[in-house]
Amino acid sequence: MMKSVRTAPQRGKPRLTTSAMIASIASEGQRTKPAPFGHALVELARNRTDVVGMTADLGKYTDLHLFAKEFPDRYYQMGMAEQLLFGAASGLAAEGFMPFATTYAVFASRRAYDFIHQTIAEEDRNVKIACALPGLTSGYGPSHQAAEDLALFRAMPNMTVIDPCDALEIEQLVPAIAVHKGPVYARLLRGQVPLVLDEYGYKFELGEAKMIRDGKDVLIISSGLMTMRALEAAQTLAGDHVDAAVLHVPTIKPLDTETILREAGKGGRLVVVAENHTIIGGLGEAVAALLMRAGIHPTFRQIALPDEFLDAGALPTLHDRYGISTSEVARQIKQWL
Amino acid sequence: METTTKPLANAPTLAERAHNVRRNALRMGEVQGQGYIAQALDIADVLAVAYFHAMRYRPEDPAWEERDRFLLSNGHYAIALYAALIEAGIVPEQELGSYGSDDSRLPMSGMASYTPGMEMSGGSLGLGLSIAVGMSLGLKRKKSTARVYTLFSDGELDEGSVWEAIQSAGHYKLDNLIGIVDVNNQQADGPSTQVMAFEPLVDKLQAFGWFVQRVDGNALDTVVAAFDAAKSHPEPKPRMIVADTLMGKGVPFLEQREKNHFIRVEADEWQLALAALEAGKQ
Numbered sequence: 001m002m003k004s005v006r007t008a009p010q011r012g013k014p015r016l017t018t019s020a021m022i023a024s025i026a027s028e029g030q031r032t033k034p035a036p037f038g039h040a041l042v043e044l045a046r047n048r049t050d051v052v053g054m055t056a057d058l059g060k061y062t063d064l065h066l067f068a069k070e071f072p073d074r075y076y077q078m079g080m081a082e083q084l085l086f087g088a089a090s091g092l093a094a095e096g097f098m099p100f101a102t103t104y105a106v107f108a109s110r111r112a113y114d115f116i117h118q119t120i121a122e123e124d125r126n127v128k129i130a131c132a133l134p135g136l137t138s139g140y141g142p143s144h145q146a147a148e149d150l151a152l153f154r155a156m157p158n159m160t161v162i163d164p165c166d167a168l169e170i171e172q173l174v175p176a177i178a179v180h181k182g183p184v185y186a187r188l189l190r191g192q193v194p195l196v197l198d199e200y201g202y203k204f205e206l207g208e209a210k211m212i213r214d215g216k217d218v219l220i221i222s223s224g225l226m227t228m229r230a231l232e233a234a235q236t237l238a239g240d241h242v243d244a245a246v247l248h249v250p251t252i253k254p255l256d257t258e259t260i261l262r263e264a265g266k267g268g269r270l271v272v273v274a275e276n277h278t279i280i281g282g283l284g285e286a287v288a289a290l291l292m293r294a295g296i297h298p299t300f301r302q303i304a305l306p307d308e309f310l311d312a313g314a315l316p317t318l319h320d321r322y323g324i325s326t327s328e329v330a331r332q333i334k335q336w337l
Numbered sequence: 338m339e340t341t342t343k344p345l346a347n348a349p350t351l352a353e354r355a356h357n358v359r360r361n362a363l364r365m366g367e368v369q370g371q372g373y374i375a376q377a378l379d380i381a382d383v384l385a386v387a388y389f390h391a392m393r394y395r396p397e398d399p400a401w402e403e404r405d406r407f408l409l410s411n412g413h414y415a416i417a418l419y420a421a422l423i424e425a426g427i428v429p430e431q432e433l434g435s436y437g438s439d440d441s442r443l444p445m446s447g448m449a450s451y452t453p454g455m456e457m458s459g460g461s462l463g464l465g466l467s468i469a470v471g472m473s474l475g476l477k478r479k480k481s482t483a484r485v486y487t488l489f490s491d492g493e494l495d496e497g498s499v500w501e502a503i504q505s506a507g508h509y510k511l512d513n514l515i516g517i518v519d520v521n522n523q524q525a526d527g528p529s530t531q532v533m534a535f536e537p538l539v540d541k542l543q544a545f546g547w548f549v550q551r552v553d554g555n556a557l558d559t560v561v562a563a564f565d566a567a568k569s570h571p572e573p574k575p576r577m578i579v580a581d582t583l584m585g586k587g588v589p590f591l592e593q594r595e596k597n598h599f600i601r602v603e604a605d606e607w608q609l610a611l612a613a614l615e616a617g618k619q
Contacts, residue, residue, distance in 0.1 A: 052478075076474060079508070081501035084467045088505070091471020094456070095479065099471075115498070118461050119468055123449050 016314030021140040022061065022133075023315045024192055025225055027326075032192040033167035037130060038063030040174035041100055042070045048178060052092055054078055054101040056085040062102035062132045063190045082112040089127045090119035098126050098178065105131035105146030105187060113152060120183045121158045127183050134163065134187035134224065135276030136305055136322065141312035147305050151281025153185040154253050160206070161253040162186040163224035163275075163283070167193040169250060172204035180206055187224060196228045202248075209256035211263065215245035218333055219263055219298075222274040223249045223283050226303070226324060230274050233329040242337060245269070252283055260287060261294050270336055271298040276324055279304035301336050303329055351557050354424060355385035359587050359614055361420035365436035365443070367607035372437070372445065374610075375591060375600040377417035379521050379582035380488070382555050384421040387486060387517075391564040396426035399453040403483055406476075408469050410489035411519070412459020415447035427454040463496030465489050466516060470502050473511040473575075484568070488517045492524030494535040500545075506575040507546025514575040515567045516547075519554065521582045525598045538579055547577045554580025588613045 009015070026032050045051040045067065053059075053067040057080040068075040076092075078085040082103055089099040108116065108131045120127045131149070138144040153161045160182060164170050170189060177184045200212050212227065213234060220230040227248045234244035247263050249256065264271050264287070271291075273284035284302040291297065305322050319325040323332060349357070362377035387407065388394075394404040409418050419436065422428040428443070435441035442451050446460040457468050469487040476483050493499050506514055520538070522529050530536060542549045548570045552559045560580070567576040585591030585600065588610045594600060602610065 078505060079501070081498075081505065083463075083498040084470065084501035084505055087464055087467020087498070087502065088471030088474065091468040091473070092475045092478075093471075094468070095472055095475025097475055097478065114461055115464065115467065118458055119464055122458050 016317050021138050021144055022191065023137070023139050025137055025189065025315065026192055026194045031195045033195045034192055035063040035066055035190065036167040036170040036193050037174065037188050037190060038066030040171045041067050044175050044178055045071055045074065048098065050096060050098045051178070052076060052097050052099050054085060054089055054092070054099050056080055056082045056103045056107065058103050058132070061190065062130065062188060064100070064102045082107040083115045086112045086115040086127070086129070087119050090123060090125045093120070093125035093127050098128065100128045100130055102130045102132070102188070104144060105134045105149045106144055108185070109146055109149040109152045117156055121156045124158050124182055126181055128177050129183070129185045130188045131185070132188045132190045136310060136318060136324065137189070137225070137276070137315070139313050139315050139318060142309045145310050147278040147310060148281065149187070150252050150275075150277045150283065154281065154286065158183055159253065160184045160251070162250055163252055164189070164204070164250050165224060165227040165248060166196045168195060168197045168202065169204045173206070173250070176204060176206045189225065194228060196231065204250060207251045207254055207256060209247055209249040209251070209259040212246045212248050215243035216269065217243045217337065218270040218272060219245045219247060220272050220274055220333075221247045221249055221260065221264070221283070221287055223252060224276050226274040226276050229324060229326045229329050232326040233333065236326065236330040237333060240334060242334065244333070249283060252286065255286055255290065257290055260290060261296060264291055264298055265294070265296045267298070269298065270301065270333070272301045272303060272333055272336070274303040274324070274329060277304055278307055280307055301332070303332060351385050351389055351561070354389045355382045355557065356614070356618055357424045358384055358417070358420045360611065361423050361433060362416050363607060363611050363614065364433055365416050365419065366602065368434055369437040369445070370604060371602070372416045373413045373599065374416065374602060375584035376414050376519070376521065377420060378586045378588060378591065379555070379584045380414060380417050380519050381420070381587070382557055382560055383488070383517060383519070383580050383582070384417060386557065386560045386564050388421050388425045390561055391568065392486065393483070394425070399427050403481065405483050406456050406472055406485045407454075408457045408465045408472070408485065408487040409447045409455065409459050410457070410465020410487055410493060411462060412447040413445070414488065414490070415443070415445060415459070418447060418455065419443050419452070422452070422454045428452065462490070462493045463498045466499055466502035466506070469514055469516070470505050470509070470511065473506070473514040474509060476513055484513045484515055486515050486517065488519065490524070491518060491520045491522060491529040491535060492532070494518070494538070495533045503542065503545050503547070510546070510573040511575045512573045516575065516577045518577065518579050519582055520579055521584045523584055523596050523598055528596070542577050542579070546574055548572055548574045549577045549579060551579040551581070554582035555586050587617060589617070
């Protein structure tokens with residue numbers, strides 16, 4: 001059977017040209033902070049001599065190079081070998097160290113899953129896994145688009161799962177997960193990372209969902225970069241006299257069930273879960289199941305990536321195409337109201 | 338012997354230790370009516386040398402910081418390691434009868450959280466050497482003189498991750514890591530060399546930067562010499578002992594049984610096997 005190949009693009013239509021592996025998620029003019037994970041880890045490691053850094057040939061691309069420069073003797077380059085990376089991280093943790101192991105989300109969740117499952121989670125080893133390119137944050141195509149990472153790590157016993165929104169949250173989660181004893185999977189935004197939550201006086205606390213803004217018409221429950229999209233969409237919606245609340249849920253597991261049930265149970269609001277993740281098995285389905293079990297039945301909608309292999313292309317194009325850009329978030333919510 | 342408990346003047350010989358490991362394994366096999374008994378019998382001599390000649394540990398304190406670590410990568414060999422841990426006094430002998438039973442600390446596949454002295458959770462093959470690399474790096478960070486022993490099987494050589502670990506151990510010159518690969522030439526689908534050709538194994542491992550010895554894994558004297566050389570070798574390299582072994586070793590009718598990954602032993606044969614083992618006692 002012949003493989004089916006896409007048809008060539010039509011001429012003449014202007015289009016964005018960046019389908020790069022690493023693309024910035026910052027919108028034009030947005031405030032950013034460089035390498036929040038790398039800087040926060042260096043700060044942490046000054047006082048915590050048990051911290052070691054490990055990577056599989058992606059030190060520069062996970063901001064771990066800052067740690068490597070500051071603490072070269074505490075940095076382990078494991079080569080392009082993710083299974084080894086996590087097995088060795090387990091071994092270092094067994095000897096009392098706290099490895100921060102970095103790679104791309106696709107490689108941790110898909111290639112090394114059994115190693116993380118068996119050598120880290122099953123043995124409850126104190127390894128912090130920080131992964132760049134979560135969800136749809138690369139224009140490179142499915143090889144680098146980790147649309148299912150949250151579903152995979154949510155399903156793993158003992159694993160704490162975090163989807164941070166911005167530079168502030170990443171800075172704050174590094175010391176917070178160091179205090180927590182046990183394995184953690186944290187999605188990582190790297191490079192020039194948008195800074196948003198400082199305007200809201202936000203503070204990250206492990207396991208806690210936080211109301212970033214209140215509103216009476218729609219409750220957007222979101223994680224990761226979708227919280228900044230939700231906040232921007234809320235401003236757009238306000239112009240159309242739609243009052244949107246945003247509940248930020250950075251800890252996907254364990255879920256802050258109390259806060260979610262309290263806010264979703266208030267009634268009178270459309271509940272929308274927005275996530276940078278496939279519609280299968282992420283925050284949306286976690287919240288839906290929680291509400292069903294609790295007998296709370298608001299009108300419920302999901303904004304998430306479709307259950308398909310996503311296209312290569314420029315990120316703004318793809319975020320529009322799959323409904324997770326600010327304008328698409330606002331448009332869908334208006335349509336549902 | 339580097340154990341901190343002083344050996345008694347009339348301490349059992351290594352041959353007696355190996356015999357007792359085999360006997361313990363057969364008794365556990367009888368409890369379940371099944372088990373990877375042919376592997377346990379083939380590796381008993383290596384385990385006897387590891388636990389009663391080479392390794393440093395405190396039976397009463399399995400988590401002693403200065404202990405040598407022993408990683409069982411081939412978790413289905415748990416029956417063999419339990420047999421050694423019982424002989425070493427790390428696991429009480431009375432637990433032997435619980436092997437593979439509900440709520441037992443001796444599950445059929447080795448897991449770290451179940452059993453004193455079990456350092457990793459095996460079962461999924463090819464994990465051990467990667468963990469060993471991390472432990473060896475960690476021990477060096479701590480300036481510990483403890484070593485990391487890792488037992489794995491020839492079938493595991495098919496796993497790409499094993500070679501990731503072998504390559505990195507050479508890269509990091511992990512001279513505190515001693516690997517032991519059990520070459521019994523049998524894996525799930527048949528003879529290991531036919532399932533996936535792994536020879537010339539010594540040449541390959543040497544090319545990856547390891548100090549390699551290949552020995553008859555059922556000849557106690559040569560196994561002792563191999564462990565001694567692995568410990569004392571001066572080059573900054575990880576060390577590998579390639580141990581050629583005979584499945585079913587010590588029970589002639591099992592040695593001759595058609596080779597199988599999961600060898601069948603009938604209910605009435607366990608006592609016969611124990612009797613054959615006793616009859617062959619040196």
